[in-house]
Amino acid sequence: MTVLSRIAPQLxxxxxxxxxxxxxxxxxxxxxxQNGRPVGPVIDILKRSAPVALLAVGMTLxxxxxxxxxSVGTIMAICGAAxxxxxxxxxxxxxxxxxxxxxxxxxxxWNGVLVAVVGIQPFVATLILMTMGRGVAxxxxxxxxxxxxxxxxxxxxxxVALGLPVPVWIWLATAIxxxxxxxxxxxxxxxxxxxxxxxxxxxxxxxxxxLLIAVYIASGFCAALAGIVVTADIRGADANxxxxxxxxxxxxxxxxxxxxxxxxxxxxxxSVLGALIIQTISAGILLAGFASEYNLIIKAGLVxxxxxxxxxxxxxxxxxxxxxxxxxxxxx
Amino acid sequence: MLLSxxxxxxxxxxxxxxxxxxxxxxxxxxxxxxxxxxxxxxTLIKCLTGAYLRDGGTITLEGAPIDPxxxxxxxxxxxxxxxxxxxxxxxxxxxxxxxFGREPRRFGLIDMRGMRSxxxxxxxxxxxxxxxxxxxxxxxxxxxQIVAIxxxxxxxxxxxxxxxxxxxxxxxxxxxxxxxxxxxxxxGMAIVFVSxxxxxxxxxxxxxxxxxxxxxxxxxxxxxxxxxALVEQMLGRALEEVVASPAPEAExxxxxxxxxxxxxxxVVAPFDLTVAAGExxxxxxxxxxxxxxxxEMLFGIRPAxxxxxxxxxxxxxxxxPRAAIAAGFGFAPEDRKTDGIVxxxxxxxxxxxxxxxxxxWARPIPRAEQNRLADDYIRQLxxxxxxxxxxxxxLSGGNQQKAVLARWLAMNPRxxxxxxxxxxxxxxxxxxxxxxxxxxxxxxxxxxxxxxxLDELVAVADRVIVLRDRAHVAQLTGAAVGADAIMHAIAxxxxxx
Ligand SMILES: Nc1ncnc2c1ncn2[C@@H]1O[C@H](COP(=O)(O)OP(=O)(O)OP(=O)(O)O)[C@@H](O)[C@H]1O
Ligand SMILES: [Mg+2]
Numbered sequence: 001m002t003v004l005s006r007i008a009p010q011l012x013x014x015x016x017x018x019x020x021x022x023x024x025x026x027x028x029x030x031x032x033x034q035n036g037r038p039v040g041p042v043i044d045i046l047k048r049s050a051p052v053a054l055l056a057v058g059m060t061l062x063x064x065x066x067x068x069x070x071s072v073g074t075i076m077a078i079c080g081a082a083x084x085x086x087x088x089x090x091x092x093x094x095x096x097x098x099x100x101x102x103x104x105x106x107x108x109x110w111n112g113v114l115v116a117v118v119g120i121q122p123f124v125a126t127l128i129l130m131t132m133g134r135g136v137a138x139x140x141x142x143x144x145x146x147x148x149x150x151x152x153x154x155x156x157x158x159x160v161a162l163g164l165p166v167p168v169w170i171w172l173a174t175a176i177x178x179x180x181x182x183x184x185x186x187x188x189x190x191x192x193x194x195x196x197x198x199x200x201x202x203x204x205x206x207x208x209x210x211l212l213i214a215v216y217i218a219s220g221f222c223a224a225l226a227g228i229v230v231t232a233d234i235r236g237a238d239a240n241x242x243x244x245x246x247x248x249x250x251x252x253x254x255x256x257x258x259x260x261x262x263x264x265x266x267x268x269x270x271s272v273l274g275a276l277i278i279q280t281i282s283a284g285i286l287l288a289g290f291a292s293e294y295n296l297i298i299k300a301g302l303v304x305x306x307x308x309x310x311x312x313x314x315x316x317x318x319x320x321x322x323x324x325x326x327x328x329x330x331x332x
Numbered sequence: 333m334l335l336s337x338x339x340x341x342x343x344x345x346x347x348x349x350x351x352x353x354x355x356x357x358x359x360x361x362x363x364x365x366x367x368x369x370x371x372x373x374x375t376l377i378k379c380l381t382g383a384y385l386r387d388g389g390t391i392t393l394e395g396a397p398i399d400p401x402x403x404x405x406x407x408x409x410x411x412x413x414x415x416x417x418x419x420x421x422x423x424x425x426x427x428x429x430x431x432f433g434r435e436p437r438r439f440g441l442i443d444m445r446g447m448r449s450x451x452x453x454x455x456x457x458x459x460x461x462x463x464x465x466x467x468x469x470x471x472x473x474x475x476x477q478i479v480a481i482x483x484x485x486x487x488x489x490x491x492x493x494x495x496x497x498x499x500x501x502x503x504x505x506x507x508x509x510x511x512x513x514x515x516x517x518x519x520g521m522a523i524v525f526v527s528x529x530x531x532x533x534x535x536x537x538x539x540x541x542x543x544x545x546x547x548x549x550x551x552x553x554x555x556x557x558x559x560x561a562l563v564e565q566m567l568g569r570a571l572e573e574v575v576a577s578p579a580p581e582a583e584x585x586x587x588x589x590x591x592x593x594x595x596x597x598x599v600v601a602p603f604d605l606t607v608a609a610g611e612x613x614x615x616x617x618x619x620x621x622x623x624x625x626x627x628e629m630l631f632g633i634r635p636a637x638x639x640x641x642x643x644x645x646x647x648x649x650x651x652x653p654r655a656a657i658a659a660g661f662g663f664a665p666e667d668r669k670t671d672g673i674v675x676x677x678x679x680x681x682x683x684x685x686x687x688x689x690x691x692x693w694a695r696p697i698p699r700a701e702q703n704r705l706a707d708d709y710i711r712q713l714x715x716x717x718x719x720x721x722x723x724x725x726x727l728s729g730g731n732q733q734k735a736v737l738a739r740w741l742a743m744n745p746r747x748x749x750x751x752x753x754x755x756x757x758x759x760x761x762x763x764x765x766x767x768x769x770x771x772x773x774x775x776x777x778x779x780x781x782x783x784x785x786l787d788e789l790v791a792v793a794d795r796v797i798v799l800r801d802r803a804h805v806a807q808l809t810g811a812a813v814g815a816d817a818i819m820h821a822i823a824x825x826x827x828x829x
Contacts, residue, residue: 205654
C-alpha cells in the first residue's frame, strides 16, 4: 500500500470538513498578512494543532506496539514547569529547552521500564505517571503559575519563521523526522512485529524490550516538545491545566488516523491528519457560529461518524461488495 | 442426503479459494476432505460454519436450504466444529467448559451440582470418567479434544466437523479420539474429517472428497482406493516418496557442538549431546516427554541452569534467543500461530524478519534484496500465494508453516532446531521439505529434528534420541534407526541402548 492510499480516507475527511465549514463561514480559507505575519483561520488551526499533533506522533508508535501512553498530558505539564523554572532561575532559553527535553526523555524511560522490564500493563503503568506527575509539576511551580519574559523562549511558541508560526514547523519537522526514521530504517517493521506478536518477534531475535522502552521514550520526547510549545505560547507554566485531557485527544487522533488500538501497522502521517481533523472540527464549530455549549456534542457526533465510516466491518463489507461486483463484471 | 452443498464459490482478492464445489454428506458416515495446502479445505468448512460468507452456491441440511451467517447460527442449525487448536478455555473447569452458555439454573443462579452431574453424564457417553471440577488445562490434549467434541455434539448434534483434530496427538490418543468419533457415526451423525495423515484417513473414513486448487476433483468411497491413487488425485501427479537414508557417513565428521550436562530443574534432566556438521539428530518421545522443552532450552527460551555449551572456538552463550541466534542457532517452533507467524505482516516481511533483527534496525535490508529472498523461498518451498505482499495470516495453515521455515532458512544457521516442521503440511510438500533438508545438511547444516512421525525421523535422522518423562533414555544410531526400534524405546519395552 502506498503512503497516499493509506492516508486517503483522512485526506478526504479533512477536505470534506473544510468544504463544510466554508459553507457556514465563507472566509475560512482566506489568509491575510498583518505586520508580516500570516493570519487566518487555517493558519490558526495549523498552529493550535501543534500540541495534539506532537503527542499523536509519539502515541502512534506506542499504540503500534499494542500499548497506550496516558501520561503524555502530565509530561507536558512537567516539562513546561521545568522550562519555566529554569527561566525564572535566570538560565537561557537553550538551557530551559534542554532541561525540558531531558525531563520528557526521563519520563518516557520510566514508563518504558515499567512496561517492558517490570511487565506492568501499559494502561496501568502510564496511569501511575499520569496521576503522580501532576504532583511533580506542582512541586516545581510551587503551586503557582510560573511566568517569565524570555523573548527567545517565547519565540518558540508564538514566533513566525518562513511565513508560518514556529509551532507549525516544530510539529511538521517532528512528524516528518519520525516517519522517515521509521520507514528508512527497519524500526517501523520491528515495532509492528512486536505489536502484532511479541512472542514470535522475540523468538525471531527481535529485541522487544529495548524497542518497547524506545517507543515510550519517543512518546515522552514528543510530549516534552508539546509542553515547551504550550508554555512558550502563554509565557507561563500552569501545572494544573497544561496538557489536561490532551492524552485523550492524542489517542483519538491516532484512531481517526486509522491506526488499530490492537497494535501493528501504523501511519504517523495519518495520525497527524487526525490531529488536524480534530482541530478543524473545534475551530469550525466556533466559526460557524454555534454556541459553545454545542461544541463538545457536535465534535463527538462528527468523530463518531468518522470512526463508523472507518470501522473494519464497514470497510470489509464495502470490499466484499466491490469484489463481488468485479467478479460479476469479470464473468460477463 | 443429510447435508448437500451445490456450486459453492468463495473468492478472495487474487484467489478463487472455492470454485463451484459440490459435496454430499450422509448421516452415519465419516467423510474425509483431502487436498494440498491451500486447496480450500478450511475455507469450505468456514463457509459451512458461517465464519466466511460464501460468494455463491447453496447449502441444504435435511432437505431445507440454510444460510449460516455466524458460527453460533451454524451451531444452532446443527453444525458443530472442532479445530486443530482446542478452542476452549483452559482456566475453566471441565464442567464449565462443557456447559458454557447453557448452564442449568436454579432460582436464576447457576446450579453447580446439576451442572456437574450433567457434565459427568455427558462424558460417560464417551467413556470418560474424569474429575469435572478440575481445570480443563490440567488434562492431556486428547482429553481436551474429546471434551471439545462432546461440547460440539451436545450443542449441534447433526453434523460434526473436525479440521485437523489429531495434529498434536500421539498414536494412543488418536485411537482414543477415533473410538469416540466412530461411536458418534454409529449414532447417525455426519462427520467431516480433514487431515494430512493418510493412514488416519484410511483408518476412519467411509468416503473421501478431494479438492485441488479450489475445485472438486473426486468424491468416492474409500474401500478399494489405493494410497497412491489418492495422492495422485490430490497432487495431480505421482509422488516420489523420500526413502530412508542409508546408514550415514556423517559419523566420521568431527563434532561441531558440544552440550555437556545441560539441563533445567523440573523441565529436562541433564544430558550430554554432541552434534557434527551436517548431522541430523532426531528427538523422539511421547507428547510431554520433554522434546519441546529440550528445544526451548537449547535455544535459550527457558535457558539451561546446569551444564555448558561450546564449539571449537570456546563456550557459547545461550541465555536468550538473540544470543542463540548470534551463536548460529535457529528454531522453528511447533505452534506456528503463537510463536511463529506475525499475522498482519506480509509473507516477505515474515521471511526477512529474523535476518533483519540480526542485522539491527539501522541497516535495513534493501527492498530488492527482500523481494529476491521472498520470491526465492516462495518458489523453493512452493508456498501457495497470490504474491509476496499477501499478509501471512491469509495463507492456508500449511503454507504459513512453510513461510516460518523460510524465515529460518534465510538466516543460514549452522544448527537449526525444527519442532514438528511438517505438521499440517500436505504429502507433496512434505516430501519436498524433506528433500530440501537433505540438500542443506549435505552442505553442512546440522539439525535437531523433533517429530511425532516416526517415518519422518527414520527418513532423515542419522541418530535418534528418545525421551521419556523429561529425560533422555536411549540413543539409536546408524542402522539401528528404525520405526520399530524407536517405538520400543519410547514405550520402554525394547533393549535399545
Ligand atoms: N482470509 C483470507 N484472505 C485471503 N485469502 C485467503 C483467506 N483464507 C484463505 N485464503 C486463501 O484461500 C486458499 C485456500 O485456503 P485454505 O485455508 O482453505 O486451504 P486448506 O486447504 O485448508 O490448506 P491447509 O492444508 O494448508 O490448511 C489459499 O490460497 C489461501 O491463501
Ligand atoms: Mg486448513
